[in-house]
Amino acid sequence: MNSADDDSPFGEAVPLEITDVLDLHAFAPRDAKAALEAWLEEVRARGFRHVRVIHGRGAGVQREMVRKVLGRCPFVEWFGDAPAEAGGWGATLVMLKGGGETEGPRP
Numbered sequence: 001m002n003s004a005d006d007d008s009p010f011g012e013a014v015p016l017e018i019t020d021v022l023d024l025h026a027f028a029p030r031d032a033k034a035a036l037e038a039w040l041e042e043v044r045a046r047g048f049r050h051v052r053v054i055h056g057r058g059a060g061v062q063r064e065m066v067r068k069v070l071g072r073c074p075f076v077e078w079f080g081d082a083p084a085e086a087g088g089w090g091a092t093l094v095m096l097k098g099g100g101e102t103e104g105p106r107p
Helices: 029-045 061-072
Strands: 022-023 050-054 078-081 093-095
Touching: 022 029, 029 061, 029 093, 061 078, 061 093
Parallel strands: 022 050
Antiparallel strands: 050 093, 078 093
16 A cells, blocks of 8 residues: 555645635745635635635734735736735735635725
C-alpha cells in the first residue's frame, strides 16, 4: 500500500468549508497565497458576489499579498478595507464580477 501520497512531506489534506469569509490565520504564510487563489475560484464558482478576506493587521505583509492577488484577478470588481465592525484594516472586502445570487458581507 505504497502510493505517491504516502511519500508526501505534508500531512493529510483537511477539507475546509467554503464560506464568504476566508481567514488566512488558519494557513502557514507559505500557503496563504495558494489558499487565497483557490478560495477565490471556489467562491466565484458557487456564485458568491461579496466576500471578505481576513489577513490580520500585523506588519501588512499578508495584506499586501492579498491586495496584489486581488488586483490581478480578472473576476474581482472591487476591493477595499473592511469597516471597523468587520475587521477594519485587518480584513479586505471583495466584490466579485458576475450575477451570482449568494451574498456575503457588503462593502
